[in-house]
Amino acid sequence: MTGKFITLEGIEGSGKSTSLKDITAILDECSIKYITTKEPGGGPLGSDLRSMLLNKDSKISSEVELLLMMADRKDHIDNLVIPNLKKGIWVLSDRYLDSTYAYQGGGREIDTSVIDRLVDILKLPQPDLTFLFDLPPEAALERAIQRSALDRFESEPIDFHTRIRNAYIQLAKNNKRRFKIIDSSKDFDGVKEQVVKIMSQFLND
Numbered sequence: 001m002t003g004k005f006i007t008l009e010g011i012e013g014s015g016k017s018t019s020l021k022d023i024t025a026i027l028d029e030c031s032i033k034y035i036t037t038k039e040p041g042g043g044p045l046g047s048d049l050r051s052m053l054l055n056k057d058s059k060i061s062s063e064v065e066l067l068l069m070m071a072d073r074k075d076h077i078d079n080l081v082i083p084n085l086k087k088g089i090w091v092l093s094d095r096y097l098d099s100t101y102a103y104q105g106g107g108r109e110i111d112t113s114v115i116d117r118l119v120d121i122l123k124l125p126q127p128d129l130t131f132l133f134d135l136p137p138e139a140a141l142e143r144a145i146q147r148s149a150l151d152r153f154e155s156e157p158i159d160f161h162t163r164i165r166n167a168y169i170q171l172a173k174n175n176k177r178r179f180k181i182i183d184s185s186k187d188f189d190g191v192k193e194q195v196v197k198i199m200s201q202f203l204n205d
């Protein structure tokens with residue numbers, strides 16, 4: 001038996017972390033074994049790569065950024081995600097591959113065929129279920145500003161975040177089976193209700 005691979009995606013301040021707790025509560029109730037992890041930075045190389053990628057003083061090109069994200073992901077998938085799935089343990093990841101299509105493809109405007117090629121070469125698996133937490137970037141950034149100092153991505157102009165949101169919506173349209181869109185502009189209870197509904201459908205499939 002293999003575990004299920006669930007990913008959470010969305011722009012900055014879209015409420016992924018809060019919903020992660022709602023999902024783990026449901027898995028706990030069902031006595032399903034799981035681990036939670038995140039990208040960038042979930043694998044053994046993680047903390048070094050994460051600080052290079054998020055530090056506002058890092059001067060790196062979009063291509064280098066893409067390759068670092070992919071290096072981080074390959075390390076994470078091979079050393080943490082796949083070994084757990086093989087043992088039947090579910091993996092919940094705060095961000096995964098769709099973040100690269102949205103941020104480096106949509107945000108940085110790198111041709112998505114380059115990303116497709118890397119996915120192929122690195123043999124990166126698709127998740128079983130992907131939550132897309134969607135809300136307008138203006139509202140999301142407001143939340144991110146209140147939370148903490150802005151990192152290298154959060155400090156980008158609003159257009160960058162709008163391109164990311166649009167790329168995510170397109171990804172959801174192209175991958176209807178695994179993507180579920182959550183309206184994150186709702187209050188805590190409103191978001192939770194949507195997440196709970198999707199998780200019960202997924203568990204009953």
Ligand code: TYD
Nearest residue numbers: 012013039040069095096099100103104153
């Ligand atoms: P993080 O502090 O984890 O932000 P968040 O709470 O919004 O997930 O920082 C991760 C940042 O890295 C986030 O701005 C998105 C960006 N990112 C990419 O640009 N490409 C990727 O492939 C991944 C995984 C993340």
